[in-house]
Amino acid sequence: MTVSPHVPAPKAPAPRFLLDAEQRAFAESLHAMLAAAGTPAVIRDWSRGERTAGRALWSRIAAAGVFALAVPQAYEGLGPRPVELAVAFVELGRYAVPGPLVETVAAAAALRAPGPAGRFLPGLASGESMATLAREGGYALDGDAAAARLVLAADGLRLAPGHGPVRASLDPARRLTRLLPGGELLDPDPPAEGALLWARLATAAQALGVGLALLDRTVGYVRQRVQFGVPVGSFQAVKHRLADAKIALEFARPLVLGAAVTMTPADVAAAKVSACEAAYATARTALQLHGAIGYTAEYDLSLWLTKARALRTAWGAPDDCRAEVLRARA
Amino acid sequence: MDLTHSPADEAFRAEAREWLHAHVPPEPLPSLETAEGFAAHRAWEAELASGGWSAVNWPRRYGGRECGLMRWLLFEEEYYAAGAPGRVGQNGVSLLAPTLFEHGTEQQRARVLPAMACGETIWAQAWSEPEAGSDLASLRARAVRVPGGWRLSGQKTWSSRAAFADRAFGLFRSDAEAPKPHQGLTYVMFDLRAEGVTVRPIGRLDGKPAFAELFLDEVFVADEDVIGEPGQGWRIAMATAADERGLTLRSPGRFLAAAERLHALWRAQGGPQGARAQVADALIGARAYQLATFATASRFLGGERVGAEASLNKVFWSEYDIALHETALDLLGEEGEFAEEEWSQRYVFALAGPIYAGTNEIQRDIIAEHLLGLPRGRR
Numbered sequence: 001m002t003v004s005p006h007v008p009a010p011k012a013p014a015p016r017f018l019l020d021a022e023q024r025a026f027a028e029s030l031h032a033m034l035a036a037a038g039t040p041a042v043i044r045d046w047s048r049g050e051r052t053a054g055r056a057l058w059s060r061i062a063a064a065g066v067f068a069l070a071v072p073q074a075y076e077g078l079g080p081r082p083v084e085l086a087v088a089f090v091e092l093g094r095y096a097v098p099g100p101l102v103e104t105v106a107a108a109a110a111l112r113a114p115g116p117a118g119r120f121l122p123g124l125a126s127g128e129s130m131a132t133l134a135r136e137g138g139y140a141l142d143g144d145a146a147a148a149r150l151v152l153a154a155d156g157l158r159l160a161p162g163h164g165p166v167r168a169s170l171d172p173a174r175r176l177t178r179l180l181p182g183g184e185l186l187d188p189d190p191p192a193e194g195a196l197l198w199a200r201l202a203t204a205a206q207a208l209g210v211g212l213a214l215l216d217r218t219v220g221y222v223r224q225r226v227q228f229g230v231p232v233g234s235f236q237a238v239k240h241r242l243a244d245a246k247i248a249l250e251f252a253r254p255l256v257l258g259a260a261v262t263m264t265p266a267d268v269a270a271a272k273v274s275a276c277e278a279a280y281a282t283a284r285t286a287l288q289l290h291g292a293i294g295y296t297a298e299y300d301l302s303l304w305l306t307k308a309r310a311l312r313t314a315w316g317a318p319d320d321c322r323a324e325v326l327r328a329r330a
Numbered sequence: 331m332d333l334t335h336s337p338a339d340e341a342f343r344a345e346a347r348e349w350l351h352a353h354v355p356p357e358p359l360p361s362l363e364t365a366e367g368f369a370a371h372r373a374w375e376a377e378l379a380s381g382g383w384s385a386v387n388w389p390r391r392y393g394g395r396e397c398g399l400m401r402w403l404l405f406e407e408e409y410y411a412a413g414a415p416g417r418v419g420q421n422g423v424s425l426l427a428p429t430l431f432e433h434g435t436e437q438q439r440a441r442v443l444p445a446m447a448c449g450e451t452i453w454a455q456a457w458s459e460p461e462a463g464s465d466l467a468s469l470r471a472r473a474v475r476v477p478g479g480w481r482l483s484g485q486k487t488w489s490s491r492a493a494f495a496d497r498a499f500g501l502f503r504s505d506a507e508a509p510k511p512h513q514g515l516t517y518v519m520f521d522l523r524a525e526g527v528t529v530r531p532i533g534r535l536d537g538k539p540a541f542a543e544l545f546l547d548e549v550f551v552a553d554e555d556v557i558g559e560p561g562q563g564w565r566i567a568m569a570t571a572a573d574e575r576g577l578t579l580r581s582p583g584r585f586l587a588a589a590e591r592l593h594a595l596w597r598a599q600g601g602p603q604g605a606r607a608q609v610a611d612a613l614i615g616a617r618a619y620q621l622a623t624f625a626t627a628s629r630f631l632g633g634e635r636v637g638a639e640a641s642l643n644k645v646f647w648s649e650y651d652i653a654l655h656e657t658a659l660d661l662l663g664e665e666g667e668f669a670e671e672e673w674s675q676r677y678v679f680a681l682a683g684p685i686y687a688g689t690n691e692i693q694r695d696i697i698a699e700h701l702l703g704l705p706r707g708r709r
Contacts, residue, residue, distance in 0.1 A: 016333075016334075016628055017332070017624040017625045017627070017628040018331065018628045018629065018632075019331055023331065219704065223703070223704065223705065230705075230707065233698075233705055234706065235707060236691075236707065238704075239695060239699070239702075240691070240695075240698070242698055242702055242704065243694035243695075243697035243698045243702070246642065246702060247642050247697070250642050251618040251622055251642075252618070254624075255614070255617065255618050257621075258617075258621045260331075261331055261332070262333065270613075270617055273610075273614065274614055318607075322606060322611070322614075323610075325613055326593075326606065326609065326610050326613075
């Protein structure tokens with residue numbers, strides 16, 4: 001694989017506490033690419049199990065260097081680069097990109113034994129294959145689509161021999177399945193905690209992006225939707241709900257980026273709970289302010305609304321994350 | 331992106347910590363909303379000034395250290411972590427002083443700031459009026475031109491610190507004929523003990539005289555006490571208001587320290603499950619506010635102004651502060667009811683947060699209209 005031109009190597013010292021120019025440019029380039037990709041149609045296909053468009057988009061995301069950020073350079077990646085990864089996942093969430101994005105990143109973080117790492121990581125970095133990862137007894141996202149189905153089992157990291165029936169999530173784009181027990185033992189002592197940390201960080205960033213998109217779409221809607229002869233966005237009750245959504249998202253953002261810098265379990269958990277709560281609260285506001293049209297599956301808003309709810313419990317429900325924050329101070 | 335401070339900044343932090351460790355009174359001072367407590371806090375301002383810590387980011391010639399915004403934030407973290415007393419001089423230091431730096435004359439700065447830094451002059455804010463709270467454009471108190479200055483008449487109210495303060499700053503209507511209500515206002519400093527000023531302390535919810543009504547009857551102020559051009563008071567005050575809501579009124583250090591105290595209280599009670607989420611959210615919120623503030627400070631230092639984004643901060647910290655203190659009182663149970671309990675006092679203070687510095691409703695309007703681009707409508 002060739003190293004992506006979109007993710008340059010770190011160089012000049014960044015302005016403190018802010019993304020540097022290259023990180024911002026990376027976000028903008030992904031933003032532009034995804035804006036042009038027409039993701040709602042891709043998401044709807046994916047929800048039906050029709051993956052051609054989804055895989056094509058996946059390849060472009062990989063070519064932009066996103067998965068390589070989680071893959072060490074020794075295995076044809078660019079990583080580990082958690083800050084850039086968080087930046088990327090905000091954009092993936094903003095466009096509600098479907099597929100095992102978080103799980104592929106988590107799988108990359110779990111694959112550290114040289115043999116399996118060499119077998120799987122180059123393909124994950126390049127986008128040739130997608131992976132999924134589950135904790136033993138948990139559900140895997142898109143287990144039917146992934147080439148590498150990994151399980152963090154009691155005795156180590158295993159390559160699942162197959163998957164059970166696919167169950168529909170309340171987010172139609174998320175297809176969940178149990179992975180079958182047994183299979184090849186890839187690593188008896190995998191970096192399980194680290195993999196979960198990456199999963200949690202990526203989910204937090206993705207949720208932030210989902211929330212930002214919901215806010216943008218709702219602001220756009222209430223500006224043009226007229227009732228009682230005026231745009232509903234001129235009503236104070238409407239404005240104040242949107243202001244609260246904006247506040248919650250803007251204070252989740254520094255937690256997500258800050259957690260990517262420190263990568264401590266408490267900071268990542270704080271980012272996860274804040275971003276997911278902000279996104280979910282924004283989803284509730286978005287639905288309320290759209291009214292019945294927001295409750296309509298064929299209207300694209302639904303693609304973000306349902307994802308905000310699903311991400312809230314994926315890779316650590318709010319209570320688990322809060323417990324992690326408190327545990328760090330025990 | 332980098333979340334570490336430079337070694338020089340950390341050395342500054344260590345110096346502040348050491349000084350505070352050696353000087354912070356071992357026992358809390360009496361409430362600054364009492365005559366005795368006000369005097370004790372004034373003495374503490376003098377002590378701070380003697381060490382050069384009362385206005386760390388000011389130029390040295392006025393008693394500061396010229397330490398810059400980042401170090402000011404670090405100083406505040408250390409200040410609150412050390413459990414140091416509340417700042418009775420805060421209205422002056424965080425509201426009037428930035429205005430003077432931007433709009434005052436050198437003569438005004440030299441006259442006002444050193445006395446402010448050492449607590450010799452404690453300033454009250456005199457903006458609100460009975461008919462004008464968040465809607466400052468409807469102010470009625472007048473300033474009438476006379477030789478050498480102005481005569482102020484009218485009523486101000488809910489003036490923070492005014493019960494015991496020395497001087498006040500506020501807006502007065504100097505041109506009743508101005509085409510728009512926010513035009514024709516003049517920004518004035520005046521003496522609370524001048525002839526014609528009557529100060530009537532008002533009890534806060536807990537009865538303590540934390541603010542006052544001011545009755546002004548032909549009070550003379552000299553031209554040298556007018557800040558900026560007469561008639562430009564609104565524009566000048568709005569710059570101060572942005573600072574007030576933004577970076578300078580509530581630094582994250584205050585909430586980091588409060589969240590730590592709340593966590594310690596929770597732990598001391600065996601970590602009851604019922605309050606777990608609220609305690610975790612207090613810790614998370616303080617961290618969010620800290621990181622957001624450092625990011626804003628970085629942008630500020632890069633030449634950007636805070637503007638309407640200050641409203642995000644104001645709503646966030648004021649609601650955060652109440653939630654944190656409600657959790658503390660819930661944890662304290664019956665003990666939280668007692669007025670002399672420190673948590674109760676802090677709770678009462680927190681309750682004012684969504685009201686002053688422009689109500690949170692007004693802040694949400696600003697966020698919606700200026701940051702989200704929603705149309706203006708009837709309030």
